[in-house]
Amino acid sequence: MPPAEEIESIIRAARLRVTRPRVAVLSAVHEHPHADTGTIIDAARTELGDLSHQAVYDVLQALTDAGLVRRIQPSRSLARYEARVADNHHHIVCRDCGAVADVDCAVGDTPCLTPSEAHGYTVDEAEVIYWGRCPACAAPSTTQHR
């Protein structure tokens, strides 16, 4: 969780204008890894007071384009954002509650980045999602899952 000044310089370093909404949104993404848009809107409003949802969508788009955040969207889930970028890690998603956790790659730095037959496609990224159940949902009796 970098302090506000560091957030500012991160934004500035990406050649983006520094605005209060952008600082608030980027902070929110740092503080809430894998949060969906609604959660980010709430967190940014807590920090700023008023803020339109449209601004948050715009900011997230700008930050994504600049490579400061990454957007992930597992099936049956809303869009989620994370600030861990450019370090090649992957995700485990719980089939029941949708919780997301980070996983470092199993095989070296760029796992499976070589499809056997690419059909002429130019590949630049391999995204891996592990599906399963989180500890809470896997527990048999404690909670009635879903």
Place this chain on the structure above:
Amino acid sequence: MPPAEEIESIIRAARLRVTRPRVAVLSAVHEHPHADTGTIIDAARTELGDLSHQAVYDVLQALTDAGLVRRIQPSRSLARYEARVADNHHHIVCRDCGAVADVDCAVGDTPCLTPSEAHGYTVDEAEVIYWGRCPACAAPSTTQHR
């Protein structure tokens, strides 16, 4: 593209009731790999005449639960379905036009199915999506991509 009788027996073998909507939808998924829901609805209607969109959603859900089709949903894309199941293959998605192609796994049968640290999760599937550009969109001058 199996004939109608074979589609029927596939459905019956999964202990599902055989109905005309189900046969039409499963045929459509076989005939249009990676099609989104709208395309499947159109294809099924072409075969059947009238058919409610709700029925298609129900059928796709039932077929997915039974393991007869697989649902995939790359970021920024609608839900797509395919009939190739239980053979561990993955997908290449074009960043520009959204086209999807199949890829057999690079490393053996169950690629990367072992995350380095699973955070207590029980993992049962590893889904890999390669991101890049399809031959048409990668071509520099021919088509103005997007």
Place this chain on the structure above:
DNA sequence: CGCGGAAACTTGAACGAGTCAAGTTTGGGT
């Protein structure tokens, strides 16, 4: 230090894939 313009934000309406709910039809077991 203040101006100017483009980028960023606000407001409010609209879109559309997917879901919900209530009523009717139908497959297939007894």
Place this chain on the structure above:
DNA sequence: ACCCAAACTTGACTCGTTCAAGTTTCCGCG
């Protein structure tokens, strides 16, 4: 042939996301 739970129809509705028009603000430049 009967029956009923499963499957389908109809139609309204939800809500994450996008679109559009107008206003504000950041920041390079003089």
